[in-house]
Amino acid sequence: MNNNYNKSIQRKRRLKYGSFAMALTVSVIALVVVINAIFTALAQKNMWYIDMTERDLYTPDPKAMTLLEEYRGSEEMNIEFIFCMPEDGLVMNEMCNMVNNLVKAYAEEFDFISVKYVDINNNPQILDKYLFTSTAAPKTTSVIVTNGKNAIVYAIDSFFVSSDGSTSTIYALNADYKIASAVIRLAGDNPIAYFVTNHGEEVNGSALRGLLVDAGYDVRNIDLIKEDLSPDTKLIVINKPVTDFWGANQSVNEIKKLDTVLDGSAGLMVFIDEKANELPVLEDYLSHWGVKFERQSIRDYENGLAGSNGRELVAEYTTEGAGASLTSFLRELPSAPKAVVTACRPITQVYSEKYFSGNGATRYVSPVLTTSKSAEASPLDDGGEGASGKFNVLTVTVQYRMKDNTEYNSFLLAGGTSAFSDDAYLSGSYANRDILYNTMKQFSKKNVPMNIDPKIFSDESLSLTSKEANQWTAICTVLLPAIVSGIGIFVYARRRYL
Amino acid sequence: MFAIFKRDLVSYFTTPVGYVFMAIFLAINGGLFSLMTLQSGSQSSIDGYFSVVIIILPIVIPVLTMKSFSEEKKQKTEQLLLTSPISIGKIVMGKFLSVYTVFSGTFIIGTLFNFMVYHRFADNLYSWVVENAQREGAITRWDVLSHFILSVVGPVIAVLLMGAAFAAIGIFISSMTENQLVSLVGSIAIMFGLVFIGMLNSYIPFEAVRVALNWLSVYSRFNAFMYGIFDFSAILYYASICFIFLFLTVRVYEKRRWA
Numbered sequence: 010m011n012n013n014y015n016k017s018i019q020r021k022r023r024l025k026y027g028s029f030a031m032a033l034t035v036s037v038i039a040l041v042v043v044i045n046a047i048f049t050a051l052a053q054k055n056m057w058y059i060d061m062t063e064r065d066l067y068t069p070d071p072k073a074m075t076l077l078e079e080y081r082g083s084e085e086m087n088i089e090f091i092f093c094m095p096e097d098g099l100v101m102n103e104m105c106n107m108v109n110n111l112v113k114a115y116a117e118e119f120d121f122i123s124v125k126y127v128d129i130n131n132n133p134q135i136l137d138k139y140l141f142t143s144t145a146a147p148k149t150t151s152v153i154v155t156n157g158k159n160a161i162v163y164a165i166d167s168f169f170v171s172s173d174g175s176t177s178t179i180y181a182l183n184a185d186y187k188i189a190s191a192v193i194r195l196a197g198d199n200p201i202a203y204f205v206t207n208h209g210e211e212v213n214g215s216a217l218r219g220l221l222v223d224a225g226y227d228v229r230n231i232d233l234i235k236e237d238l239s240p241d242t243k244l245i246v247i248n249k250p251v252t253d254f255w256g257a258n259q260s261v262n263e264i265k266k267l268d269t270v271l272d273g274s275a276g277l278m279v280f281i282d283e284k285a286n287e288l289p290v291l292e293d294y295l296s297h298w299g300v301k302f303e304r305q306s307i308r309d310y311e312n313g314l315a316g317s318n319g320r321e322l323v324a325e326y327t328t329e330g331a332g333a334s335l336t337s338f339l340r341e342l343p344s345a346p347k348a349v350v351t352a353c354r355p356i357t358q359v360y361s362e363k364y365f366s367g368n369g370a371t372r373y374v375s376p377v378l379t380t381s382k383s384a385e386a387s388p389l390d391d392g393g394e395g396a397s398g399k400f401n402v403l404t405v406t407v408q409y410r411m412k413d414n415t416e417y418n419s420f421l422l423a424g425g426t427s428a429f430s431d432d433a434y435l436s437g438s439y440a441n442r443d444i445l446y447n448t449m450k451q452f453s454k455k456n457v458p459m460n461i462d463p464k465i466f467s468d469e470s471l472s473l474t475s476k477e478a479n480q481w482t483a484i485c486t487v488l489l490p491a492i493v494s495g496i497g498i499f500v501y502a503r504r505r506y507l
Numbered sequence: 508m509f510a511i512f513k514r515d516l517v518s519y520f521t522t523p524v525g526y527v528f529m530a531i532f533l534a535i536n537g538g539l540f541s542l543m544t545l546q547s548g549s550q551s552s553i554d555g556y557f558s559v560v561i562i563i564l565p566i567v568i569p570v571l572t573m574k575s576f577s578e579e580k581k582q583k584t585e586q587l588l589l590t591s592p593i594s595i596g597k598i599v600m601g602k603f604l605s606v607y608t609v610f611s612g613t614f615i616i617g618t619l620f621n622f623m624v625y626h627r628f629a630d631n632l633y634s635w636v637v638e639n640a641q642r643e644g645a646i647t648r649w650d651v652l653s654h655f656i657l658s659v660v661g662p663v664i665a666v667l668l669m670g671a672a673f674a675a676i677g678i679f680i681s682s683m684t685e686n687q688l689v690s691l692v693g694s695i696a697i698m699f700g701l702v703f704i705g706m707l708n709s710y711i712p713f714e715a716v717r718v719a720l721n722w723l724s725v726y727s728r729f730n731a732f733m734y735g736i737f738d739f740s741a742i743l744y745y746a747s748i749c750f751i752f753l754f755l756t757v758r759v760y761e762k763r764r765w766a
Binding site: 060131478493497 | 523525526530546551553621628655660717722730747758761
């Protein structure tokens with residue numbers, strides 16, 4: 010028995026002392042390190058984490074997911090998101106880290122989306138491979154999105170929404186919208202959209218242009234006097250013209266070119282504001298589509314936004330007709346977002362609803378947005394007449410035409426303000442963007458990044474005066490320590506003297 | 508183990524050590540929180556507060572741990588431990604739990620108090636979210652508050668786990684020396700090393716080395732929590748550090764017992 014006891018002591022001693030024990034210790038530590046390394050690698054690959062943010066910043070937006078489902082199963086689709094710095098560097102930049110995590114979440118959900126990291130500082134020649142058609146020089150924080158044939162370069166700021174365009178005032182993450190938009194743009198479905206020029210239109214800097222690009226349109230400018238519209242045109246935009254179009258009496262008939270395309274399946278968006286001169290040729294053409302822009306300016310003091318003197322007003326949704334169908338999805342929301350129009354002209358319906366045009370087409374005109382009943386319209390010209398009441402500010406005319414047993418559908422969206430698509434109103438909190446997208450979706454292009462709202466960061470700012478801040482700083486710094494110290498002194502005194 | 512835990516825990520509160528630690532930690536914690544939130548007003552940042560808290564942990568935790576085993580060695584009561592019928596593992600765990608209880612209790616009390624003060628002035632949290640939540644229908648104050656609490660719970664858990672890891676490191680260093688000052692300085696050096704090692708990355712051109720340093724860095728692991736991600740690999744990392752250093756402490760004392 011003594012021998013057995015001694016042997017067991019020796020065995021225990023070997024495990025706890027000596028070179029064998031040292032080897033055992035090193036092995037255990039190595040095993041823990043290996044387990045950690047494997048788990049970390051698996052966690053990064055399989056996204057083993059919980060999104061604890063209030064607005065689900067790292068979780069794909071369900072509406073974006075629904076949109077991207079359209080492309081699942083397509084063998085030709087292969088969209089690569091390329092970050093221009095190694096992943097360990099991205100982690101240290103909060104904006105890049107947010108976008109990276111969200112893109113990885115999308116890549117986890119969709120096989121056709123992949124993520125890659127390149128170091129453009131140490132290997133700048135890598136960019137030659139990816140920048141096929143883009144001339145933008147990316148920074149280390151840029152994101153290149155490519156389908157193997159075309160590439161788009163996004164600055165990291167474009168994935169966020171800021172109040173004044175600077176990175177110091179970002180207040181929302183707009184990456185879901187940008188990711189969906191990038192996929193749509195590179196998916197190959199890029200119908201042509203033209204911005205008409207040469208009449209003083211706002212073209213290149215227009216926020217509406219950015220919207221169409223995000224929706225995947227191939228956006229081009231066109232001077233109808235010198236060029237012809239492509240037969241593949243899906244959308245034409247006349248944005249804030251100042252001078253009139255050339256008509257039948259001129260050497261080149263711009264209106265005829267428009268009409269020829271709209272006889273097919275295409276759409277026209279016209280935004281005319283107060284600054285436009287009289288445009289008899291264009292307005293005559295539009296009257297055949299059922300709309301007339303009155304030479305008046307609307308103010309609504311009861312429903313105007315604060316500080317706008319009635320010029321910036323909240324429009325009301327119509328509830329009947331084709332116009333109502335463009336906003337039904339918004340009106341069904343628990344709290345419908347507002348559509349805002351500013352410096353608006355009233356649009357009058359030339360015919361009540363249905364109109365048979367000369368080319369065998371049937372047109373239906375319907376308001377989309379109106380003012381409230383308390384609006385007032387004052388004349389733009391001296392001697393003109395004013396009016397009060399409810400006015401149309403956005404209308405839609407839909408044309409149905411049969412030719413050779415084929416149905417052609419076209420539309421005209423007319424807005425009495427060019428500011429409907431201003432940057433300020435295209436943010437997620439207003440309905441303007443989604444109304445435009447829904448128009449495109451219903452009449453022009455199936456896949457648009459509609460209803461994908463930015464994820465707004467929580468506002469951690471505090472409302473307190475300097476005096477309150479100083480008072481509460483003193484309380485936070487002194488109160489609890491004073492209580493603890495008091496207890497300590499009491500306990501110490503008791504133990505020592507009692 | 509419970510006897511050791513209870514004895515050590517009581518010793519923190521029958522001597523000035525525990526009270527001094529709690530008072531200093533609560534004062535620093537409250538001061539930092541006020542600086543990052545109350546004094547900043549419109550620029551208030553809770554992430555900023557947490558990123559500063561993890562820098563003071565390597566200073567305050569060694570104050571608790573420096574005497575864990577060093578004192579036993581200096582006062583020659585180590586022999587009693589080594590010859591006791593309790594396993595070394597339980598002794599080490601008992602001491603670790605007493606240190607951790609004092610640290611975590613102090614941090615939780617301080618954080619709760621600070622966030623109650625924060626909530627008193629955080630009206631913007633409610634009005635802003637409700638205003639911009641048009642598409643989601645009615646949101647109650649409790650919805651906003653619960654989401655806010657969830658977003659803060661992650662970093663708080665990460666700080667507590669980091670505290671556990673640092674406590675384990677401090678106890679290990681304490682077991683290696685009988686001089687409390689050496690234990691204090693050694694612990695601070697190692698903890699700061701782990702916190703700041705990731706900051707060397709910008710100077711290192713080799714990706715494999717950068718990945719390894721990021722993997723080791725306590726601060727890099729904590730970043731995910733500040734961004735609102737509850738990262739399970741980081742949880743395992745902190746638990747592993749805790750395990751490794753407690754294991755090493757046990758090995759050190761096993762060697763002494765059997766030598």
